Amino acid sequence: MTRKIIIDTDPGQDDAVAILLALASPELQVLGITAVAGNVPLALTELNTRKVLELAGRPDIPVYAGCDGPMDRPLVTAEHVHGRTGLDGPDLPDPQIALQEQHGVDYIIETLRNTPDVTLCPLGPLTNIATALTRAPDIKANIREIVLMGGGYFEGGNITPAAEFNVYVDPTAADIVLRSGVAVTMIPLDCTHQALTTAPRIAAFRAMTNRAGPAVAELTDFFERFDKEKYGSDGAPLHDPCVIAYLLRPDLFHSRLINVTVETQSPLTLGATVADWWRVTDRAPNVTFVRSLDADGFFDLLIERIATL
Template sequence: MKPRPILIDTDPGQDDAIAILLALASPELELLGLTCVAGNVPLALTSRNARIICELANRSDIPVYAGAAKPLQRELVTAEFVHGKSGLDGIELPEPTMPLREGHAVDFIVETLMQREGVTACALGPLTNIALALEREPRIAKRIEQIVLMGGGYFEGGNITPAAEFNFYVDPQAAAAVFASGIPITMAPLDVTHQALTTRPRIAALRGLGNRVGEVAARWMEFFERFDEQKYGQEGGPLHDPCVIAWLLKPELFTGRSCNVEIETHSELTLGMSVVDWWGVTPRPQNAWVLGGVDADGYFKLITERLGRLP
């Protein structure tokens, strides 16, 4: 079978980094490019980090574009308290030598989707770039194969406010626009990602690969998990963003159902909340496949096996 063409829109972030490495290590996927958005850290750092990740995997051929530096209608909220000042704290890596590509990420998204059929967009951060692309060229809504995204929550609640998950909270207007677009969406919420914990044996398995990528990924996880271990009082932290890529590679690892999803854009108390009609109690039309469960052992086995293929 031909590899599935994908775009990754991202705000790296240690968990974004592992998602990107998983995609680069998987021949089933053809990564057409990385588009960067402000989120976990400001845009200058997310676009830097994306290139560091590509070079770590010896894939400096991947085009990396800088996109939106702020949300559509509000000031940027970042998460250095989770990811560290660089966004990739945990191990010191060389500054990237590969350049950013010229042009804006939104233009690259639009041009790619207008030229290629069957492209899947993988959204690992705030949805600003994708919403701007839909606004700039509405025809891409019918050309894109699907959007697979990490964001939101339903029974789990939020991780940046009591109600809202970080990616949707940063740009709720963008999230609302994407869910209203009519594009097929698969959503990996906190309810799934909080089942995928970076336990000691799972980190040890990555370190035991004996390659550079395995050691770097282990160090990233150890740094990233400390915040959630303190917050939730558990061993390990949730490894959020690789769920997007893992679902494309092995959807059988996940369970889910078709739901209506709406994003709160007005309330100060619940801004960015994803209102997921999991039980079908409203007549609102289903607009997303929402993941509800994951085989966590299988998930980490997939990540470890694939990252073992990298340098």
């Protein structure tokens, strides 16, 4: 049986690769994709989502624009990482796929009220997901799991010393999701920083004869320049595809059920995700926290699937 998922995203080069991986995996049924403001403003994230679907030849997947800013603070974006468009790198044409008229949050609520056993896959700030949970708490009954990319503990932050970008953009939303009682799996920086786009791995995408493979190579060519300079690493971490890979091959990942709490008040550590990995508090476990992955297995999966598009 296929696993029903809704992807919530703010593309972003790594978001684009995650979407392509999901579409290339017959084990997953992508019911729809909702866009949220994050890496770039909403007008670009919804456009970029439609560009990626067109690249994959999947006009059948509906795209919805969701929230254009965080729940209670100004929007912070990341053009310094992803470029002016959010998908700098390849020249992707304007899409023919239309944007749906329904608001993304309304789509999430309506779908979950009518469809059981759905996994939510947030790849950006959690604004859409938290808004849906706040407006319609009854939808929790039909959420199988929330598997998200966000947070970090042992690696610290990537937008501030303490905070990972997706959580920092909307810490209130992240706090709502983690306190919701829904099963949550968090793929944090601690895991994603092990999924590096080395030269041989990018070469494998560039050598593909389809459109998607070379486009992934061009996306990562642009994306990795920032992280190579920042971290002195051999490549860039492909954060968001780890969410989809976790659904497909959980055996590639090492995790532990622990308590994770989001800092929502401190100006110094706003957006920090405090992970009780060693279980030194009495706070109840609420998150499956993924700390590491088999990077070679992850890229083998990614290369195998993107080649089929």
